[in-house]
Amino acid sequence: MKTAIITGITGQDGAYLAELLLKKNYKVIGITRNNHVSNLEKLAYLGIGDKVKMVECDMMDMSSVINIINTFRPDEVYNLAAQSSVGLSFNQPIGTIQYNIISVLNLLEALRLIKNDTRFYQASSSEMYGTVKSLPVTTDTPMHPLSPYAISKASAYWTVVNYRESYGLYACNGVLFNHESFLRSESFFVKKVVGEAVKNRNNPDWILKVGNIDVKRDFGYSPKYVEAMWLMLQQDHPKDFMICSGKSYLLRDLIDHVFKQLNIPAEKLIVSQELYRPTDILDIYGDNSSAMSALGWNYDYNFYDVLDILISEELKANEKINKG
Ligand code: NAP
Numbered sequence: 001m002k003t004a005i006i007t008g009i010t011g012q013d014g015a016y017l018a019e020l021l022l023k024k025n026y027k028v029i030g031i032t033r034n035n036h037v038s039n040l041e042k043l044a045y046l047g048i049g050d051k052v053k054m055v056e057c058d059m060m061d062m063s064s065v066i067n068i069i070n071t072f073r074p075d076e077v078y079n080l081a082a083q084s085s086v087g088l089s090f091n092q093p094i095g096t097i098q099y100n101i102i103s104v105l106n107l108l109e110a111l112r113l114i115k116n117d118t119r120f121y122q123a124s125s126s127e128m129y130g131t132v133k134s135l136p137v138t139t140d141t142p143m144h145p146l147s148p149y150a151i152s153k154a155s156a157y158w159t160v161v162n163y164r165e166s167y168g169l170y171a172c173n174g175v176l177f178n179h180e181s182f183l184r185s186e187s188f189f190v191k192k193v194v195g196e197a198v199k200n201r202n203n204p205d206w207i208l209k210v211g212n213i214d215v216k217r218d219f220g221y222s223p224k225y226v227e228a229m230w231l232m233l234q235q236d237h238p239k240d241f242m243i244c245s246g247k248s249y250l251l252r253d254l255i256d257h258v259f260k261q262l263n264i265p266a267e268k269l270i271v272s273q274e275l276y277r278p279t280d281i282l283d284i285y286g287d288n289s290s291a292m293s294a295l296g297w298n299y300d301y302n303f304y305d306v307l308d309i310l311i312s313e314e315l316k317a318n319e320k321i322n323k324g
Helices: 012-023 035-044 061-073 084-093 091-114 148-167 191-202 220-232 251-261 289-295 303-323
Strands: 004-006 027-030 052-057 077-081 119-125 170-176 208-211 241-243 269-271
Touching: 004 012, 004 061, 012 027, 012 035, 012 220, 027 061, 061 084, 061 091, 077 091, 077 303, 084 091, 084 148, 091 119, 091 148, 119 148, 119 220, 148 170, 170 208, 170 220, 191 208, 191 303, 208 251, 220 241, 220 289
Parallel strands: 004 027, 004 077, 027 052, 077 119, 119 170, 170 241, 208 269
Antiparallel strands: none
16 A cells, blocks of 8 residues: 655645545545644545544644654655645745745655655646746746746746756656636635625625636646646656646636526626736646646546536535525
């Protein structure tokens, strides 16, 4: 039985990855900064709350990280913990940059010193590329990060490459584009739109207030993207991969689809300049051909179909709450 450590297990991807690894008969150790009932909700939703071993660890503290690696001697480490919001990173630039870089360095150092045959996955982000001169984005596209979050992820990315090249660690970056699910945190665009629309579809006083929706993004489905994370750690040699749908969708069109599915009139949508970001990317989509051919990863979801899955899951959850 293999042992995997997942940091950020209480988040969206952590929960789906834990579910996948449990199905593959792994022993799953989940790292959390603070073990409390409410942040176990995503694991509970998938019915796996009691199947993973939760351990508290401050990933900024090197000795705590060493202790975790030494105790569990993992075969694989999936590093998903991060301050993951671009918007929040403009309000908390120092905290975001410190955490998202130092936690990665602590993990890689601990592996280098204690168990250098552990396979390491780093949750990198398409946000690192920011303004790009040509599309689709590939791993050869030059990086031009546009937010403190993107800067932190770019630095972590190069740290992983450096530990692979300098010390021969099996360490790789999964460069993931936006991916969504029912378990996405409320503050993210798609979850916010679907969640609020379902909850308030019959509320005459409700309006949906959004920022710039005339931008396009490459959106995918989280339960499928975690399969690529696992595949990346099962290869003969470590390599970085783009994980994306390969298509971009206009945010305005996504809202339009959700409103139509729920019979919500278009006037309920208000675009507010106050919610615009200081810098934003107009259009971005990636090239997933390498992940498909080298990893054998398969992704053929249209994001409008994913939206329908999310709407249906949200309606069910809402009905449950209303029934008490
Ligand atoms: P998420 O739902 O926001 O989960 C983030 C996880 O990190 C949570 O377990 C959270 O713990 C933990 N965390 C956040 N800030 C922390 C801090 N300062 N100290 C310790 N732990 C902290 O994120 P996700 O969507 O699952 O994404 C997983 C990873 O992929 C992240 O690194 C994210 O940046 C990256 N990524 C995500 C996307 C996407 O579209 N979802 C795209 C590209 C890359 P708590 O429960 O305690 O808050």
